[in-house]
Amino acid sequence: MEENITPYCTECGGKLKWDAKFRHYSCQSCGLTYTEAELSRALEKLYDRDDDEDEKRKQRNQDYLDWWTSSKKKK
Numbered sequence: 054m055e056e057n058i059t060p061y062c063t064e065c066g067g068k069l070k071w072d073a074k075f076r077h078y079s080c081q082s083c084g085l086t087y088t089e090a091e092l093s094r095a096l097e098k099l100y101d102r103d104d105d106e107d108e109k110r111k112q113r114n115q116d117y118l119d120w121w122t123s124s125k126k127k128k
């Protein structure tokens with residue numbers, strides 16, 4: 054379980070909350086839900102995107118990468 058990790062919504066940047074009952078993440082801001090597989094795919098899509106004009110987005114991708122890498126290591 055990784056309930057202590059707080060990932061962020063790939064759509065709006067809101068906090069995602071792990072819902073153990075439904076086994077998915079739900080966004081606290083826009084209500085979007087992700088299963089672990091969906092979140093993984095969404096993050097991979099972000100990595101693939103090479104948008105030099107948007108430094109903020111790049112920084113956020115890096116945050117995702119850090120989070121994702123560390124969450125995998127803990128397993």
Ligand SMILES: [Zn+2]
Pocket residue numbers: 062063064065066067080081082083084085
């Ligand atoms: Zn959201």
